[in-house]
Amino acid sequence: MDKDNLAAFTTTTALIGSSILLWKKLFKPGLQLMYYELKEIPKFISLGKRMMHYIDAYNDIIGVFERTLKFHANKTMVVFEGRSYTFADANRISNQMANFFLMQGIKPNDVVALVISNSPEFIWIFLALRKIGAVPSLLNHSLQGKGLIHSIRICDPRMILVDTYKSIQKNVYNVKDEMKGIPIFAVNTEGDRDVIIEEPTWPLLNRLIEDASDEPISPEHRSSITHKDNTCYIYTSGTTGLPKAVNFYVLKSITLMSFVSPIMESSSNTIIYLALPLYHTSGLAFGLLHGLDSGAKIILKRKFTASKFWSDCCEHNVTFVPYIGEFCRYILAQPDYPHQKSHKVKIFCGNGLGRDIWQEFKERYRIPKIIELYGSTEGNCFLINLQNKIGAIGRLSPLMNMLRPNKMYLVKYDLDSAQPIRNENGRCIPVNEGEVGLLIGKCIPETDFQMYKNRKDLDEAKFIRNVFVEGDKYFNSGDLLYMDSDYFAYFSDRIGDTFRWKGENVSTLEVANVFRELDFINDANIYGVKFANYPGRVGMASLLFSSGKHHATDEQLAQMYEKCQKSLPSYAIPHFLRIQSDMNLTGTFKLQKRALQEEGFNPNLVCDPLYYISPTTKSYVPLTKDxxxxxxxxKSKL
Incomplete structure (x- = not known):
């Protein structure tokens, strides 16, 4: 090859190499990102328009319900334990209840506490209270003792409604002396079954409304309601120890109703399988509010039962299923159901579906679409994965952030303080691709309302100021995420004193205080530990005995187990105990958790005595290596 041909060959090769490099490094990623943006932006613009229409048209969720009622009055709205109700039934019964509440003197913005399981009665009461502008306070019906007392008192209710379901009724009965002065009514959620009311002075609401008028409720009763008023109170656990009442504003509920149906591709032909609790944001928003807006039928379950899931779906021709991650894991653990692949489910939507089971779950049950999302009851950070991207909870692309009023970022953080790390100028530092960062969301005046009822101090603890510029304000989610090269975001962990188990947030301080009430315990350090393929963190308690002893007697183990059973919801009870001779403290006198979390409950790493809840004896017993x-x-389940 002569010099001229060699030079030409070399130049051509270099150009080809440069072109390939430019394609790989610049054009292909750019086109790929543009592909995602072109798919998402039109949908979000359309959703934005629909949201603005809802905000202008409705001052409460009842307006949306009444619009749906006009078109679907005789269509089935709820199916529950063999009972079916139309939208007209829901309207009539809720009118009776609303008229009864008016006779009891309930006024707009008065609070009524609901300690009620999933049932049609929960829905009728919820609608009835909103029809007169009153605020339902949605308590976790598994709460007991101090947690239950606190949750009722903090919302200042004018009335308490209690499920006749035996375990729920007993929990309230045990604390009734703390509720003096507040009228309590029992609500039969069990149909035609004979129910026993443990407290004879509690009237049965179902009988009282039989003679109540079912005349429509005048809109005048809620004419003063604005978007800054509450639709309801929803409770969340956090670092302050006891449940907090979150202000669930009308603006938030209307906004949710505006975008859930189109995102989920729902219509009046949609059939929702609702086994998530209605007191939880996911169950309320993606179940009840979703159905009220779209006219969908709701197959309502009192509680989730994995073994019956696919038979229920096939029997009722379910098309949409809201979930939490453990929900899917429990289904996957079941043996095959003969007709599990002949179902009509089109979409699973929720949060917490582990990446390790995502593909297996999708393929085994032939799920066409999984919509994973991220959000919190009180926060302003919301992400959603509309691309079927395995493991992702949404996208945090720079372009979408430019269009989004409440911009979200991942920033460097300090694990111990749960706060962002600042640079030399005092500003937060965005993380790089693949790096885990703390999710923060910008607060805008239009939605910057008080988060917790009567607790501005708790609000302030959730905010970060002067983040990128002087005077700006961001919500600290307390959650750690990371992004890939396409800006898909993935959940990593939670920081602070709250961990997640069985889809619920567990407050370490609340659990610690229960142990500290026992006279033989000097101090308790509660934390969650990662283990195998279990989602979230399983609860563990490191204890310091007041006697100085370094082990627990059988009597003490029995007392601790009994105390936890009486005082804590099941998901908050620690599965493992560790008895320490000394508690390690930080420089600011806080209990150290990180080393304990890393050691977990592995007897090969931990020299201290370990105990666990035996699935056979249902009590704490020594944790042996075997x-x-x-x-x-x-072989032994947690």
Whole structure:
């Protein structure tokens, strides 16, 4: 090859190489990102228009319900334990209840506490209270003792409504002396079954409304309601120890109703399988509010039962399923159901579906679409994965952030303080691709309302100021995420004193205070530990005995187990105990958790005595190396 041809060959090769490099490094990623943006932006613009229409047209969720009622009055709205109700039934019964509440003197913005399980009665009461502008306070019906007392008192209710379901009724009965002066009514959610009311002075609401008028409720009763008033109170656990009442504003509920149906591709032909609790944001928003807006039928379950899931879906021709991650994991653990692939479910939507089971779940049950999302009851950060991207909770692309009023960022953080790390100028530092960062969301005046009822101090603890410029304000989600090269975001962990187990946030301080009430315990350090393929963190308590002893007697183990059973919801009870001779403190006298979390409950790493809840004896027993092995290989369940 002569010099001229060699030079030409070299130049051509270099150009080809440069072109390939430019394609790989610049054009292909750019086109790929543009592909995602072109798919998302039109949909979000359309959703934005629909949201603005809802905000202009409705001052409360009842307006949306009444619009749906006009078109679907005789269509089935709810199916529950063999009972079916149309939208007209829901309207009539809720009118009776609303008229009864008016006779009891309930006024706009008065609070009524609901300690009621999933049932049609929950829905009728919810609608009835909103028809007169009153505010339902949605308590977790598994709460007991101090947690229950606190949750009722903090919302200042004019009335308490209690499920006749035995375990719920007993929990309220045990604290009734703390509720003196507040009228309590029992609500039969069990149909035609004979129910026993433990407290004879509690009137049965179902009988009282039989003679109540079912005349429509005048809109005048809620004419003073604005978007800054509450639709309801929803409770969340946090670092302050006891449940907090979150202000669930009308603006938020109307906004949710505006975009859930189109995102979920729902219509009046949609059939929703609702086994999530209605007191929880997911169950309320993606179940009840979703159905009220779209006219969909709701197959309502009192509680989730994995073994009956696919038979229920096939029997009722379910098309839409809201979930939490453990929901899917429990289904996957079941043996095959003969007709599990002949179902009509089109969409699973929720949060917490683990990446490790995502593909298996989708393929085994032939799920056409999984919509994973991220959000919190009180926060302003919301992400949604509309691309079927395995494991992702949404996208945080720079372009979408430019269009989004409440911009979101991932910033560097300090694990111990749960606060962002600042640079030399005092500003927060965005993370790089693939790096775990703390999710923060910008507060805008239009939605910057008080988060917690009567607790501005709690609000302030959730905000970060002067983040990127002087005077700006961001919500600290307390959650750690990371992004890939396409800006898809993935959940990593939670920081602070709250961990997540069985889809619920567990407050370490609340659990610690229960142990500290026992006279033989000097101090308690509660934390969650990662284990195998279990989602979230399983609860563990490191204890310091007041006697100085370094082990627990059988009597003490029994007392701790009994105390937890009486005082805590099941998801908050620690599965493992560790008895320490000394508690390690930080420089600011805080209990250290990180080293304890890393050691977990592995007897090969921990020299201190360990105990666990035995699935056979239902009590705390010593955790031997053999028992630990049985847990690790899955033969002993948590």
């Amino acid at each position: 028992a630990y092995t049985q847990i690790c290989i899955g």
